[in-house]
Amino acid sequence: MLTRLLSGDTPRSGLLTALLLIVLISLAFAPFLFPGIRSLETAARICIFIVLVASYDLLLGYAGIVSFAHTMFFGIGAYGTALALSTTGPGYGALIWGTAAGAVVAAVFALAIGLFSLRVKAIFFAMVMLAVASAFAVFVSQMSWLTGGEDGLNYKIPRELTPAFKLIDEKILGVRVNGKLLAYYLVFFVSAILFLVMLRIVNSPFGRTLKAVRDNAFRAEAIGYRVVWYRTTATILSAVMAALAGSLLAIWLRYTGPATTLSMEIMIDILLMVVIGGMGTLYGAVLGATLFILAQTYLQTLMGVAADATSAVPLFSTLVAPERWLLWLGVLFILSVYFFPSGIVGRLRAGRA
Amino acid sequence: MAKEHPILETQDLTIRFGGHVAVDGVSASFERGSLTAIVGPNGAGKTTYFNLISGQLSATSGAVLLNGEAITRMSVPERTDRGIGRAFQLTNLFPTLSVRENVRLVAQAKARKGFDLFSVAESHVELLERADHVLAEVRLIDKAEQTVAALPHGDQRKLEVALLIALGSQVLMFDEPTAGMSVDEVPVILDLIRKLKSDMDRTILLVEHKMDVIRSLADRIIVLHNGALVADGEPADVIALPVVQEAYLGKVPEPSETAEAPEVA
Numbered sequence: 001m002l003t004r005l006l007s008g009d010t011p012r013s014g015l016l017t018a019l020l021l022i023v024l025i026s027l028a029f030a031p032f033l034f035p036g037i038r039s040l041e042t043a044a045r046i047c048i049f050i051v052l053v054a055s056y057d058l059l060l061g062y063a064g065i066v067s068f069a070h071t072m073f074f075g076i077g078a079y080g081t082a083l084a085l086s087t088t089g090p091g092y093g094a095l096i097w098g099t100a101a102g103a104v105v106a107a108v109f110a111l112a113i114g115l116f117s118l119r120v121k122a123i124f125f126a127m128v129m130l131a132v133a134s135a136f137a138v139f140v141s142q143m144s145w146l147t148g149g150e151d152g153l154n155y156k157i158p159r160e161l162t163p164a165f166k167l168i169d170e171k172i173l174g175v176r177v178n179g180k181l182l183a184y185y186l187v188f189f190v191s192a193i194l195f196l197v198m199l200r201i202v203n204s205p206f207g208r209t210l211k212a213v214r215d216n217a218f219r220a221e222a223i224g225y226r227v228v229w230y231r232t233t234a235t236i237l238s239a240v241m242a243a244l245a246g247s248l249l250a251i252w253l254r255y256t257g258p259a260t261t262l263s264m265e266i267m268i269d270i271l272l273m274v275v276i277g278g279m280g281t282l283y284g285a286v287l288g289a290t291l292f293i294l295a296q297t298y299l300q301t302l303m304g305v306a307a308d309a310t311s312a313v314p315l316f317s318t319l320v321a322p323e324r325w326l327l328w329l330g331v332l333f334i335l336s337v338y339f340f341p342s343g344i345v346g347r348l349r350a351g352r353a
Numbered sequence: 354m355a356k357e358h359p360i361l362e363t364q365d366l367t368i369r370f371g372g373h374v375a376v377d378g379v380s381a382s383f384e385r386g387s388l389t390a391i392v393g394p395n396g397a398g399k400t401t402y403f404n405l406i407s408g409q410l411s412a413t414s415g416a417v418l419l420n421g422e423a424i425t426r427m428s429v430p431e432r433t434d435r436g437i438g439r440a441f442q443l444t445n446l447f448p449t450l451s452v453r454e455n456v457r458l459v460a461q462a463k464a465r466k467g468f469d470l471f472s473v474a475e476s477h478v479e480l481l482e483r484a485d486h487v488l489a490e491v492r493l494i495d496k497a498e499q500t501v502a503a504l505p506h507g508d509q510r511k512l513e514v515a516l517l518i519a520l521g522s523q524v525l526m527f528d529e530p531t532a533g534m535s536v537d538e539v540p541v542i543l544d545l546i547r548k549l550k551s552d553m554d555r556t557i558l559l560v561e562h563k564m565d566v567i568r569s570l571a572d573r574i575i576v577l578h579n580g581a582l583v584a585d586g587e588p589a590d591v592i593a594l595p596v597v598q599e600a601y602l603g604k605v606p607e608p609s610e611t612a613e614a615p616e617v618a
């Protein structure tokens with residue numbers, strides 16, 4: 001049953017299984033285990049980024065396609081939901097059609113891009129995608145009458161998903177059972193389902209073919225696979241998943257703007273998460289996203305504590321001053337790539353006898 | 354009807370690379386169930402001729418006909434679908450995947466299941482069985498779990514042949530299949546090729562340098578020289594021709610020769 005749910009792709013390493021279980025349990029019970037608004041924000045972000053990073057890995061790790069336009073699809077999903085909610089008001093209808101529209105637009109974009117440019121060399125494809133993504137970001141910030149420009153869009157979501165809504169009066173385990181909690185579980189369950197769908201796709205005959213195309217497109221053609229169709233379909237699937245992740249973010253934040261969805265920084269974060277976790281294994285997306293977002297969120301705090309505690313040691317306390325958190329994140333990244341070139345998952349799986 | 358046509362035919366097939374004519378007006382037709390050896394010195398255009406038939410290169414002029422139908426402008430996978438199969442002179446596999454997965458992918462392509470997104474690949478037992486059957490035939494089954502990149506060269510050559518056997522197309526083209534294989538493995542592979550012809554009625558084109566192999570397998574020999582077809586006929590007759598003695602046999606002094614033989618001007 002469990003193996004079926006995981007599409008036969010079990011973690012195949014004791015330590016990896018343990019780590020994944022820790023992440024799963026922590027996210028599933030996050031509101032109860034880590035009370036507080038900041039930790040809930042972090043948990044929701046981790047869920048959403050697991051989907052986003054997994055969808056990128058589908059493209060990079062499985063199909064071997066290098067693209068720097070993933071945030072564009074993430075943004076299309078987020079803006080789809082955001083525009084529907086801000087123009088027609090906070091109904092479930094708007095939420096659903098906005099999300100669906102975002103996914104469809106992402107799919108059409110991906111189809112067009114795929115057919116036009118997957119025939120060209122990988123490096124040109126990467127550059128074309130970068131140009132398209134930049135153009136899209138400029139376009140969104142220019143169309144401020146529609147998109148709110150750089151300020152983005154604030155909007156209402158259905159009341160049942162907001163803190164104002166109380167499901168029951170009593171607290172459970174000291175946690176208010178309100179709309180925010182419901183919104184979290186919406187994010188959690190939709191993310192879990194999307195992840196399992198992607199896990200199925202990469203273990204399907206189609207997913208196996210993608211790996212063949214990645215390894216040797218020339219030979220894949222010679223045994224009868226139409227490589228362009230496979231690459232295009234992978235691009236579409238990846239784009240749709242990214243768009244759905246974007247819609248989740250739009251619902252969770254009740255705000256959508258270029259900085260939360262389209263920025264180049266997010267693109268780089270996604271890349272780092274895929275590489276840290278391990279390319280070509282979706283479990284890598286889980287660990288990569290979790291570790292990276294935890295570091296991003298808490299490294300600064302942690303360093304503040306360390307700097308205070310070591311204020312007597314002059315050089316050391318300067319090194320761990322909170323402003324330097326980005327430096328340390330960089331150091332962590334370099335170390336992880338140096339010690340685990342195949343990512344955490346690759347390392348853990350290789351370590352098994 | 355298809356009966357009147359040879360299964361494969363090339364008409365005046367030509368390709369030019371700049372000023373260099375690598376295949377020069379080659380016309381030949383191949384009957385179902387025949388095994389034709391294609392010989393010629395290094396650079397004669399044998400591999401290029403294969404590339405034109407299977408579609409990796411497009412002809413400058415001339416035509417390739419399969420069952421009488423022109424396939425000259427079709428893409429590689431289209432030609433594969435229609436029944437042209439091709440193994441490569443330089444090993445050309447899926448290096449990060451396992452040996453079994455390499456063959457399974459061929460079986461999967463043949464069953465046209467590549468676009469199945471929602472079943473688990475491992476649940477298609479018939480594809481795994483087909484892969485293991487072929488691996489047993491080429492005696493690679495013990496290494497089925499290994500990653501291809503870690504295989505010794507000789508085993509990679511066997512896998513190259515295994516992929517084509519798994520594809521089992523109507524027309525099968527082998528480009529020096531036994532080069533780089535150890536001496537005791539060569540007969541196993543040659544026997545499989547012979548069986549494809551006699552038991553499965555496949556049409557086989559075989560680029561091969563070893564004369565003893567050609568004598569024992571081929572129904573016919575075609576000789577290419579500087580891209581042109583210079584001889585075509587029964588093995589005994591062709592081998593006796595002066596042009597073959599000079600252009601071809603000058604090139605293969607020892608039976609244990611590999612792909613890196615010196616260039617013949």
Ligand SMILES: Nc1ncnc2c1ncn2[C@@H]1O[C@H](COP(=O)(O)OP(=O)(O)OP(=O)(O)O)[C@@H](O)[C@H]1O
Nearest residue numbers: 370374375393394395396397398399400401402442
């Ligand atoms: N893509 C290409 N571009 C330019 N020249 C090419 C190309 N492919 C082949 N040639 C040239 O065409 C000629 C024929 O090469 P080909 O590989 O077909 O020879 P071959 O008969 O297979 O030789 P060998 O016995 O060494 O395998 C060579 O001179 C080669 O350099």
Ligand SMILES: [Mg+2]
Nearest residue numbers: 399400401442
């Ligand atoms: Mg050759």
